[in-house]
Amino acid sequence: MGCGDMTGKLVLVTGAAGYIGALVVQQLLDRGYRVRAHDKMYYGDQGLRAVRDRVEVVQGDLRRFDPVALDGVFAVIHQAGLSNDPTANFNPRANYSINTVATQVLAEACRQRGIERFTFASSASLYDAGLGGEDILKDENTPINPLMPYSLSNFEAERILFHMRDEHFKPTSLRHATVYGFSPRMRFDLVVNTFIKDALTKGEITVHNGGEMWRPLIDAADVARAHIACIEAPVERVDGEVFNLVYRNYRILELAHFVIDRLKARGHAAAIKVEYSGHPQRSYRISGEKITDRIGFTPQVSVQQAIDEILDAILDENGKLTTNILHPRHYNIEWMTLLHEAEMLVKATGSIY
Numbered sequence: 001m002g003c004g005d006m007t008g009k010l011v012l013v014t015g016a017a018g019y020i021g022a023l024v025v026q027q028l029l030d031r032g033y034r035v036r037a038h039d040k041m042y043y044g045d046q047g048l049r050a051v052r053d054r055v056e057v058v059q060g061d062l063r064r065f066d067p068v069a070l071d072g073v074f075a076v077i078h079q080a081g082l083s084n085d086p087t088a089n090f091n092p093r094a095n096y097s098i099n100t101v102a103t104q105v106l107a108e109a110c111r112q113r114g115i116e117r118f119t120f121a122s123s124a125s126l127y128d129a130g131l132g133g134e135d136i137l138k139d140e141n142t143p144i145n146p147l148m149p150y151s152l153s154n155f156e157a158e159r160i161l162f163h164m165r166d167e168h169f170k171p172t173s174l175r176h177a178t179v180y181g182f183s184p185r186m187r188f189d190l191v192v193n194t195f196i197k198d199a200l201t202k203g204e205i206t207v208h209n210g211g212e213m214w215r216p217l218i219d220a221a222d223v224a225r226a227h228i229a230c231i232e233a234p235v236e237r238v239d240g241e242v243f244n245l246v247y248r249n250y251r252i253l254e255l256a257h258f259v260i261d262r263l264k265a266r267g268h269a270a271a272i273k274v275e276y277s278g279h280p281q282r283s284y285r286i287s288g289e290k291i292t293d294r295i296g297f298t299p300q301v302s303v304q305q306a307i308d309e310i311l312d313a314i315l316d317e318n319g320k321l322t323t324n325i326l327h328p329r330h331y332n333i334e335w336m337t338l339l340h341e342a343e344m345l346v347k348a349t350g351s352i353y
């Protein structure tokens with residue numbers, strides 16, 4: 001069954017202050033939902049500042065989730081977690097307890113309360129076979145065997161969610177391709193966004209391994225739209241389903257050229273440095289046809305359009321940066337490392353003032 005009029009329904013968004021979560025919150029509000037925004041705020045609350053007076057904010061750690069946050073909730077859009085390989089590798093135990101165990105606890109609380117709509121932010125990196133691996137277009141039925149802590153934690157969380165599925169709990173997992181595009185909580189540690197940062201701050205983009213690696217890509221606002229499309233779709237079309245989310249698959253070198261071209265259109269010159277050596281890097285291609293076939297969802301925002309939107313947001317009319325894009329908050333592993341060091345220091349020396 002479809003859900004009819006969604007106006008006024010309450011949605012819990014976890015990771016709501018994050019790169020994708022902030023856009024989910026914005027879009028839900030635009031569509032007339034009420035929003036409860038849950039986040040530990042690892043990266044601050046910048047992502048929610050523009051909407052703070054329109055949402056209920058619950059600041060907390062998902063590992064100590066209070067189910068009261070589910071009161072009155074119609075659906076949960078679960079974005080919280082350590083969100084890349086470096087942060088997962090930095091502390092694999094914390095990664096597992098956040099990405100897998102806390103997901104299970106949240107889902108169990110939903111099931112007990114009969115909150116059947118639940119979307120999970122998984123990752124297409126589950127499919128990665130690396131450069132030199134089998135180069136085929138992978139869909140949701142392709143066998144996978146993730147090995148890295150980040151991919152493994154997402155894969156385990158998916159398996160647990162689908163195992164829990166019953167008449168009261170109908171989860172959907174969305175495997176995001178690598179994300180690009182502007183968000184009020186900006187990340188510059190994702191390939192397209194990083195290339196923009198490098199072109200603007202160094203005048204040069206370096207690509208490794210000849211830029212041959214394949215990457216599936218998608219815009220952050222399209223990811224947010226996909227999650228909302230799933231909570232609005234007839235439940236029998238999304239119940240227990242995995243959907244890949246991808247706009248297109250590109251070689252890394254193509255992405256560098258897109259950035260250079262869009263900058264050139266604004267009078268900015270930058271070069272591409274191609275290196276033919278490099279450490280092993282992700283390389284894989286995925287199909288996103290299933291979600292289009294099932295619920296009619298199609299990503300809309302091209303890489304070039306997203307690059308323009310980012311440039312509009314961070315450059316003034318003279319082409320000068322208006323924001324510090326090198327701040328460590330925009331680079332998850334840098335920020336986590338700093339937080340960890342600061343925590344150790346404060347523990348040893350006591351409060352700063």
Ligand SMILES: NC(=O)c1ccc[n+]([C@@H]2O[C@H](COP(=O)([O-])OP(=O)(O)OC[C@H]3O[C@@H](n4cnc5c(N)ncnc54)[C@H](O)[C@@H]3O)[C@@H](O)[C@H]2O)c1
Nearest residue numbers: 015018019020040041042061062080081083121123176179
């Ligand atoms: N951005 C991508 O390219 C990408 C690709 C594939 C999958 N994903 C997945 O999408 C989701 C969102 O990614 P993002 O890019 O917005 O990441 P992000 O790091 O910007 O946001 C994650 C948010 O989760 C919050 N969080 C982390 N641990 C928490 C905890 N223990 N308790 C409460 N809040 C916690 C953080 O404070 C942060 O605001 C993640 O689950 C990520 O794994 C992202």
